[in-house]
Amino acid sequence: MALLKHVATHRGVETAFGKIIPEKEAYSYCLRTIAAFSANVFQVMRVLNDDWEDRTEQITEIANMMNCAACAGGENELFQYLNAFYDEWNIPELVKRAAWIGAIWGDYGDEAEDMAGRVIQFTENRVEKELDTCPWDIVGSEMCNMTTGMFTANFDIAAGGEHGAITNDVQLNMCEARGCGNPHCRVVAERLDAYGLEHQGWLDHRGAAHAPVHDTPLERRVRHAQGLRNGQYVQAFGEENSLEWQYNWVAQMGWVWSISFPLIAIRDMAEDDDEFERILRIVFATAGKNSFIDFFAREGLRSWLDIPREIGDNDPRVMGAYIDAVLGCQLVPHEWEAFDAEGVEIRVSQEDFEGRFEMAPLEEITMGYEAQWNGACHTLVSPEWSVWIAEDDDDYIITVGRKVDDRAL
């Protein structure tokens, strides 16, 4: 139906039983699975550190530092990096580029992540962004502070008059946050000199705006971002990202900012690696078990994947098909080694499975999903079946098989 040429490129993810999950649905699901993984990681953090202020400060600081590092490099490198960004996004000279860059960075990321909304105001001294939806709204309040603090980096690397130097000229506040129960997320960047503001500390990113905000009426809010609505994202100056580009970007970068960055701090909250990994497995196992505790969740999955009735409830292929769909929607290449009533084996390269963003592989993905899928298998199929992930040269084999474990979690 749609006129836009990008629609012709839409594809889908095929389930184990031949049903096609449309690309847009797969993209949405991918986002939510990354957000759910992030939510589990944040639960680990809360177990390890019961002080909201302390843990929030730690993850915000590390996320900001990592975001600066990812963008900066040496002085000349940053200069070149920014020029390339201005060119790629065609941020014209007629605006004070430095005042806009953080907002444009944030906007295209938000839109790719289906944090659907709008830029209310884009001026030299102030940017106001309102988001009606957020797949990460299940993670919790620490993340709302962390992401806002993290994105000061995008303003700071370009906000001042010193092109190519990292400055700190903007206050960035998530004045409202869906993750904290507000109807919207509302992010406001205000220039310190224009509003007479002080530099923020790591815990100061949930403050109020210093100029009046605009509240979009309920009937004009949106349920999805531009990519899912219109087939592409269009930034303020007309440059576009296709839905395909956004999906691929998110399947990599979603793991970086929402999991990889905070994990650096969260690991340090544990006494040692063993304690961190023990708690991580417990949290993810619990999350997995709860995924399919309801009969309608099991029935819903069967319907979604088009699992035929010939395959009964106590069949490992049900779990195998679920894992296959998760990997497929997350754009992780994988292949079947076995898929029958005796068990399921899925081969995936370790590099692909853990290195969603090639430069920042996450072994926690393997630990987390092994525990989560094993827990899920016990309620989706039955406790007779387990999931484990074993190394095979450079690959992993994800197995759904029978296992008796007298000390099972």
Added chain:
Amino acid sequence: MLFKDDEVARAEAKAVRENAGWYRWTHDLVRVSGADSERFLDWMLVNRIAGTPEGRGKYTTMLDEQGQIIDDLVAFNRGGGVWWLSTLYGPHAMRWFDAHREGFDVVYEDVTQAWDMYSVQGPASAQVMAALLDEPVDGLKRFQIVERQVGETPVVVDRGGFTGELGFELYCAREDSAAVAEAIAAAAAQFDAPRLTTLEVYVRSLPMEKGMALRQDYYGLTPYEANLGWSVHLDKDFLGKEALVAAHAEGERRAFVGVEIERESYEDIAQKEILYKRGVPRGYVTQMIYGYTVDKNIGFAVVDAARCPVGTRVTIGCNDSPAIIVEPKWL
């Protein structure tokens, strides 16, 4: 986005319509020179560049091989075979020229970082300029470009702008920018002409009311679809001409139109939001804005030319905002 109740934006728009306002307006600037500079630009650009008198400029589009718009710009003849191209897409233009320079003795350079630019717009803009410059510029023709001084500082001034009002653009060396801005502020203050701070007012709202679109609105259309057929000179050769002629012969399938929505605001309408006629997609909005002179939410759209003539009732976006197709010019 701009909203009806934004009094700051309204005051800025009113100043330009009724008096004058000024703002930094630095475009990308590509300097073209060499023995074949005029012939090269005449090939690359749709409007007739050859024969443009020294000190004058022309608005034109630039097409790809399919005859579709990839940029619109003003080409100024600075004399001695030197041209200035005022565009929002300098790096893109440079790459495009690289791909098509073979056979031309031409040199081009992105000099954007060397020149800052300010715009003074509004009925009283000539008076502001008279107070600012060593010599008046009120006699300039549209896109005429001259050299003047602000105090002891040399500047280049053309009569142009993007508001549909009488206006002037002033170029100065980057190192002189702060001093020139201060001088403009002082001259403007004599006429109560404010510095505009709301980008959306002078990039979208003021121009759209007068039917002035951005390259991002026209991108991918033919000049005929974009209502710019007047600038096409088929009696000369230019890049994309063959495809353009063929497309024009078949008739324009798309139309560049205006839309007015009948709701208080347009928060759910992004650029490229889909436009529906009786529930069927028939085009997309290129941008929406609030026009403070016409006091309406207005926009540009690209639609199915045959199915969506002026007067057609449509809806836009996921919340079915009711709208009507109008001419893409309000004032």
